[in-house]
Amino acid sequence: MRHTYRDVEQCATKVALDLISGKWKPIIFFHLSSGAIRFTELWRAIPRVSKKVLLEQLRQLENAGLVERTVHNNFPPEVTYQLTPKGAALAPILHRLDQWAMMYVQGVVQIS
Amino acid sequence: MRHTYRDVEQCATKVALDLISGKWKPIIFFHLSSGAIRFTELWRAIPRVSKKVLLEQLRQLENAGLVERTVHNNFPPEVTYQLTPKGAALAPILHRLDQWAMMYVQGVVQIS
DNA sequence: CCGAATCCTAAGCGATACTG
DNA sequence: CAGTATCGCTTAGGATTCGG
Numbered sequence: 058m059r060h061t062y063r064d065v066e067q068c069a070t071k072v073a074l075d076l077i078s079g080k081w082k083p084i085i086f087f088h089l090s091s092g093a094i095r096f097t098e099l100w101r102a103i104p105r106v107s108k109k110v111l112l113e114q115l116r117q118l119e120n121a122g123l124v125e126r127t128v129h130n131n132f133p134p135e136v137t138y139q140l141t142p143k144g145a146a147l148a149p150i151l152h153r154l155d156q157w158a159m160m161y162v163q164g165v166v167q168i169s
Numbered sequence: 170m171r172h173t174y175r176d177v178e179q180c181a182t183k184v185a186l187d188l189i190s191g192k193w194k195p196i197i198f199f200h201l202s203s204g205a206i207r208f209t210e211l212w213r214a215i216p217r218v219s220k221k222v223l224l225e226q227l228r229q230l231e232n233a234g235l236v237e238r239t240v241h242n243n244f245p246p247e248v249t250y251q252l253t254p255k256g257a258a259l260a261p262i263l264h265r266l267d268q269w270a271m272m273y274v275q276g277v278v279q280i281s
Numbered sequence: 282c283c284g285a286a287t288c289c290t291a292a293g294c295g296a297t298a299c300t301g
Numbered sequence: 302c303a304g305t306a307t308c309g310c311t312t313a314g315g316a317t318t319c320g321g
Contacts, residue, residue: 068196068199069267069268070198070267070270074186076273080294083186106295108303108305112303128303133303134304136302146272147269150266151182154181154185156181157259221285221314221315224284225313244282246283
């Protein structure tokens with residue numbers, strides 16, 4: 058007997074994927090896993106993304122509780138972003154996805 | 170020294186996420202992990218998706234080599250879908266995402 | 282039963298210019 | 302340096318209809 062979802066959002070996998078699905082979120086995650094980083098530094102590390110969009114993605118991760126935004130009262134302005142514990146808990150899982158993808162592109166996926 | 174991606178698509182995590190990001194793909198994955206299933210059976214198990222969209226998602230998974238489509242020469246027509254080994258190799262990773270998401274929605278994410 | 286064709290809408294993303 | 306505002310494009314997804 059197969060299970061039936063009444064609502065799409067009841068699928069936990071989808072919940073997780075929605076949180077990290079965004080054109081630049083995986084890359085943001087990648088960079089933040091090295092530690093806190095300033096906005097402009099992150100922006101320069103990711104070519105071809107507009108500041109507006111990068112900020113949108115960061116806001117979404119922040120609202121999801123995966124990223125924390127810290128304002129340092131300096132001049133010139135300094136704002137850093139870093140992973141929260143929730144976000145960091147995701148890192149090892151994303152790392153496994155990473156490994157899978159590397160094997161995937163080589164067409165040699167066998168046992169995980 | 171931080172790494173810089175020249176192209177977004179070089180991010181392996183993004184490659185993987187792109188393959189499984191789609192409104193219904195996680196749910197399709199969930200159902201197919203129970204074994205092969207007929208199209209209409211799958212369609213009925215996922216309420217509120219049009220056949221067109223469900224077919225699109227299946228095609229994409231098929232083109233990605235994660236799902237296999239089998240035509241049985243019966244009448245009435247019978248077509249079943251099932252995970253390929255590549256697709257099945259993804260299952261345990263998705264399962265961990267699942268566990269993370271369940272803790273996430275409870276706000277109690279600690280150590281993975 | 283399975284799938285293709287058409288039309289439509291909402292959302293994501295991008296380019297650009299501007300501000301404290 | 303960090304962020305906002307506006308505009309326009311492209312695409313994913315959905316409703317519906319038709320066909321083998």
